[in-house]
C-alpha cells in the first residue's frame with residue numbers, strides 16, 4: 001500500500017520523535033545535556049592556591065587532576081553548566097586584618113582561571129548570561145564570597161566585588177564576625193547586628209544574593225525579615241536528617257521556601273550522614289572545651305588528636321544525599337531546592353558522589369524514586385536561576 005504524502009510525513013515525524021532512554025542513568029545524562037546543573041559552591045580555587053601557588057602550567061585543569069574533586073573534563077562529564085566558585089579566605093583573617101587583600105587575590109585567581117581556559121569557561125554577569133554560555137557548551141562562572149569579613153566593613157568594597165563577578169556573599173564562615181552570628185561559634189549579636197542589616201540592604205540594592213549557609217538560626221530569621229530579594233543557602237543540608245548546626249532546621253527550610261529562596265544541598269559526609277554529622281558537631285564542642293583547658297597549642301593539638309582517634313569514619317551514600325534533596329523538597333517545596341556540592345571544600349564525600357563527574361548518579365537515584373523531568377530541572381538549575389533573576393529585578397527596582 002502506498003501512503004498519501006501527508007500520511008507519509010506524519011509517519012516519518014512520529015518515528016523521529018526521540019523517546020526518552022529507558023535506563024535511569026542514560027535518562028539522567030540526557031537530562032543534564034538539556035539542562036546542565038548550576039552548582040552553588042565549589043572550593044577548587046582555594047585548593048589551587050594551597051597546592052600549586054596558582055600555576056596553571058603545573059596544574060592543568062583541562063586535564064584530569066585526581067588530587068582534586070574537580071577538573072574541567074569531570075565537570076563536563078558531570079553535566080555541570082554553571083558554577084559558583086567560592087573565593088574563600090579563612091575566618092581568622094578578620095582578626096589578622098588581611099581579609100580584603102586575600103579575598104581580592106582569590107578573585108584574581110578565578111579571573112585568571114577563566115582567562116586560561118576560554119574554550120571551557122566564561123564569566124556570567126547575569127542569569128541571561130548563564131543561559132547563553134550554557135547553550136554554547138561552556139561552563140558559566142560566577143563567584144561567591146564565603147564570609148562577610150572579606151569586605152572588612154566596607155560597603156564600597158562590597159560594591160566593587162559585585163563588579164568583579166561576585167554574585168553571592170555568605171555572611172559568616174565558622175566564626176561569628178563583627179556583624180553576624182555564625183552557627184558554629186558563640187552568638188554575639190542575637191543574629192544580625194545593625195551594620196549587618198546595612199550590608200543586606202546594600203546587597204539587595206546591587207543584586208548580590210545573600211547566602212545563609214554557615215550563619216546562626218537567629219541570623220537566618222533576621223535576614224528573612226529584612227531581605228527584599230529571595231536568598232540562598234549555597235551549601236547546606238537538612239538538620240532533621242543530619243544533626244549538625246551548619247544544616248537547616250525544618251522551621252528554617254520552610255521559612256526560606258516561603259520567602260522564595262533556594263536551599264542547595266551540601267554533599268559533604270559531615271552534612272548528610274547522621275553519624276558523621278553528630279561527630280562533627282561534637283568535635284566543635286570538644287574543641288572549645290580543650291581550648292579553655294589547654295592554653296598551650298602543643299597540649300591542645302595532642303588532646304584534640306586523642307579525641308579525633310575515637311571517631312569512626314562514616315561517608316554515607318548518594319542515596320543519603322537524595323534523602324536530603326527529597327526532605328528539603330517536601331518541607332521547603334520543590335521550587336526551593338538546589339545543589340551545592342562543596343566539592344574541594346570538604347574532606348569526606350559519600351560513595352557514588354565523590355567527584356564532580358558523578359552528578360548523574362544523584363539524578364539517577366531521584367529518577368528511580370519517581371522524580372519527573374520537570375522537578376529534576378528545577379532542582380538542577382531552574383530554581384536558582386529564578387532567584388538570580390528575581391535579585392536582578394529587585395536591584396533594578398531599587399536604583
Ligand SMILES: [Zn+2]
Nearest residue numbers: 146214235345
Ligand atoms: Zn562552607
